[in-house]
Amino acid sequence: MSDPAFLRRTLKGVTVELRVQPGARRTALACSAGGVLKAAVTAPAEEGKANAAVMALLAQEWRLPKSVFDVMRGAAVRDKVLSVSGEPQVLADRIAEWMHEHG
Secondary structure (H helix, E strand, O other), rough: OOOOOEEEOOOEEEEEEEEEEEEOOOOOOEEOOOOOOOEEEOOOOOHHHHHHHHHHHHHHHHOHHHHHEEEEOOOOEEEEEEEEOHHHHHHHHHHHHHHHOOO
């Protein structure tokens, strides 16, 4: 099974491309039919609150510690790239399992 379009394996883990909707009515994580990962968070897009909420959401959904997430690109825009530290195969499997459960 191939990795989803939003996921790239690296030497130190994986990177995840996603589109964030800050100030949403409810918190949700979904993958569109086109393979775009979308995160909606209730936190406002100010002082890093939305970024922190996105990382907390991913940590909860993928059952990973918040400490493994970091914003690589897009800290102040909706389209972001996050790094996830860990064993690339384990992370890819965990994310694939989440997609299977929520797909």
